[in-house]
Amino acid sequence: MVGIVASVMSSAVGRGALTRVASAVAASSDLPIDRVEHVALVCETLMDECDGAAPCTVQFVAGPRSVRMVFSGLPAGIHDTPPDVPSIESILLRLADEVWIERAAGGREELHVVVGASRRDAPPVTNA
């Protein structure tokens, strides 16, 4: 089974393409429109951290009323922001149902983010 994998360099045009794809994948998973926007916002937020040294890659796994995204190629330590700065992790935790990190083959860090239909306490998106 062929999956859906998008790779983006740190260019605005590349991120624009990814945001559209993320929205389309989320919409095809029957997510409510606010959660579709959250999927796109998660992608946009993480790809903003892509440093351009190599492409950042996101694999989409669309399930019934949920989307799992597996990010790789992100700079190491993007979660380790100072406590007084809104961290990437805090943004993800507000938007996503589940967030975890796995070590893939070769020690590569993979960030897994699941956005489902059920979470209703996420804030409205006002600055996507």
Next chain:
Amino acid sequence: MGEHDEVRPQPDFELVMPATAEHMMLARQALKGFAERARWDPGLLGDVRVALSEACSNAIVHAYRDRPPGPMRVALTAAADGVMVEVADEGAWIDPDQGAGPGLGLGLPLMAALSQSLQIDGTPGRPTTVRMRFTFSDADGP
């Protein structure tokens, strides 16, 4: 090195997906997002979208005949004067001499007419890569 073995820049965006009609929508959405950020003229976007759709349709219809769909790769690379669009499959096209496939045969002429250059790497029985270059006119610009 052959004449087509030039070093190519890393694409700004690359999408690998199943070569099925329902996934072609993702390629079109990606192109739209790409064009929005680059502030293309709607006329240019229309031309590229038609050509991209034709290239994807060819991969969907011809690359994996008589077997489950395999991957289709779409790559978009911004250039100062336009954009490079690449559509590749990992299938095996059938030699036209052994029987025409479905379709009217208008796809390639259409892609050639809409793009500034069209390059097709592939031979019957092997994977195929279609590369199209589109150049901004004064009105298209980013």
